[in-house]
Amino acid sequence: MTFRGMATVSYFASDxxxxxxxxxxxxxxxxxxxxxxxxxxxxxxxxxxxxxxxxRFRAPGTPAGPVGAVLYWHVDDVGAEVARLLELGATEHEPPQDRGHGFVTATVLDPFGNLLGIMYNPHYLEML
Structure with a gap:
């Protein structure tokens, strides 16, 4: 297999x-x-x-704002993490969604326009 795991997720910010x-x-x-x-x-x-x-290092022609793939970071409590991120200045993009079988996802926009995904994923915990 050539893909061995996520190396880096990059977010851009004008400020x-x-x-x-x-x-x-x-x-x-x-x-x-x-x-x-x-x-x-x-x-x-x-x-x-x-x-x-x-x-300023964004590749020419790259659109700004919430586009493309969403990387979800695993958290233990999606609702609590969304609340914490909103308190810190993020805005809700997609509220917590129960996706079934123990999966819960949500997305927020950071104050700089980047889409930040969070998820509770029981498979993530099984891999540990």
């Missing part, structure tokens, strides 16, 4: 400094890698990477 501060607060940790216009955090059980990129 990169404000976005870095927001994600540091959301994630409860400073980035482990930082340079002008780019920050990375390692998250969760498998240390997946979240990269935050200054929008």
């Amino acid at each position: 990169w400094a404000a976005a870095r501060t927001w994600y540091t607060r959301v994630l409860g940790a400073d980035p482990y890698f930082l340079r002008d216009g780019y920050a990375e955090w390692r998250l969760g059980d498998r240390q997946a990477e979240l990269g935050l990129i200054d929008a």
Whole structure:
């Protein structure tokens, strides 16, 4: 198999400094890698990477706003996490949805226009 796992999910922000501060607060940790216009955090059980990129580095022709694929981060309580993200300045995109068989998903927009997915996934816990 050629796909071995998610390496990095990237979010863009026009106000990169404000976005870095927001994600540091959301994630409860400073980035482990930082340079002008780019920050990375390692998250969760498998240390997946979240990269935050200054929008000036966005490839030409890339649309801004909530487009494309949604990456869902596993959380233990979707409703509580949505409430916390809304308190921190995110806006609701899709409220928590029971997808059956123990799966619950929701999406919010971060204050910088990125789609942030969260999910409770029983299969994720089985893999641990």
